[in-house]
Amino acid sequence: MTFTVGQQMEEVQVTLAASVVNEYISVVDDQSSIYAEAGLVPMAALAAIGLKTLLVGLGLPPGAIHIAQELESHAAARVGQSVLCRARVAQSSRRQQVTFAVLEFTLTNDKGGSILEGRTTLLVPEVPGGKG
Amino acid sequence: MQEGYALSGISKFVTQDQINRYAEVSGDNNPVHLDSGFAAETTFGRIVAHGMLVLAFVSEMLTRQFGQEWLETGTLKVRLKAPVYPGDSVLTYGVVSRLVSESGVHRVQCDIGCRKADGQEVMTGVASLLLSGLSMG
Numbered sequence: 058m059t060f061t062v063g064q065q066m067e068e069v070q071v072t073l074a075a076s077v078v079n080e081y082i083s084v085v086d087d088q089s090s091i092y093a094e095a096g097l098v099p100m101a102a103l104a105a106i107g108l109k110t111l112l113v114g115l116g117l118p119p120g121a122i123h124i125a126q127e128l129e130s131h132a133a134a135r136v137g138q139s140v141l142c143r144a145r146v147a148q149s150s151r152r153q154q155v156t157f158a159v160l161e162f163t164l165t166n167d168k169g170g171s172i173l174e175g176r177t178t179l180l181v182p183e184v185p186g187g188k189g
Numbered sequence: 190m191q192e193g194y195a196l197s198g199i200s201k202f203v204t205q206d207q208i209n210r211y212a213e214v215s216g217d218n219n220p221v222h223l224d225s226g227f228a229a230e231t232t233f234g235r236i237v238a239h240g241m242l243v244l245a246f247v248s249e250m251l252t253r254q255f256g257q258e259w260l261e262t263g264t265l266k267v268r269l270k271a272p273v274y275p276g277d278s279v280l281t282y283g284v285v286s287r288l289v290s291e292s293g294v295h296r297v298q299c300d301i302g303c304r305k306a307d308g309q310e311v312m313t314g315v316a317s318l319l320l321s322g323l324s325m326g
Contacts, residue, residue, distance in 0.1 A: 085245035101245040
């Protein structure tokens with residue numbers, strides 16, 4: 058797969074609905090009390106939303122492997138809030154039969170304020186799954 | 190809190206059902222997480238958990254330790270070192286590696302990660318955040 062550096066994914070507006078946030082918290086078995094007490098959204102849930110914007114935008118091939126992740130939080134997000142996700146290809150390089158891609162995403166609030174920035178490094182084997 | 194302070198680790202047992210549900214809620218339906226036939230042909234040899242699921246465990250540890258200040262000011266940089274398979278038990282860990290205080294605000298840096306029950310590292314990295322106080326969360 059070839060990544061075009063600078064390629065921007067389509068922006069996605071996501072409402073952090075209580076049902077979705079609660080399902081996420083249940084799935085990852087997060088026992089932190091702060092979410093129920095303060096109506097906040099886990100940072101990793103926001104990162105998953107950002108990553109989904111990348112996955113959908115790029116149409117990654119099966120077998121792509123996530124090898125590194127960076128996150129930088131600027132504000133807590135609240136249940137019911139709307140966030141805008143933007144994502145782009147930041148770097149791409151190819152070694153032998155493997156492509157390394159660095160992808161960036163940002164989540165902002167409805168006033169344009171930054172909530173979370175993420176930087177994801179993926180390894181994409183030419184042969185799906187990497188064998189052969 | 191001071192340098193060398195160890196965060197309370199969190200233990201998790203990863204199941205295929207959890208991986209299936211994570212795929213659904215995250216939208217990450219890569220067959221390496223869901224299709225045993227496909228996964229068998231990859232370098233992993235079998236189904237692996239999402240790296241972001243493991244990252245969620247580490248972030249939970251930091252949230253339980255630092256509360257809302259982690260959610261508001263936290264940064265994290267991790268590498269995924271080894272796959273986590275359905276049926277694996279993992280334990281997160283964190284140690285305060287640097288603490289700098291200035292004008293009543295404390296920048297805390299922690300070496301963080303997650304390892305399997307046999308000690309194999311599956312995720313390692315660094316997290317940092319700003320704290321207004323140094324009482325334990």
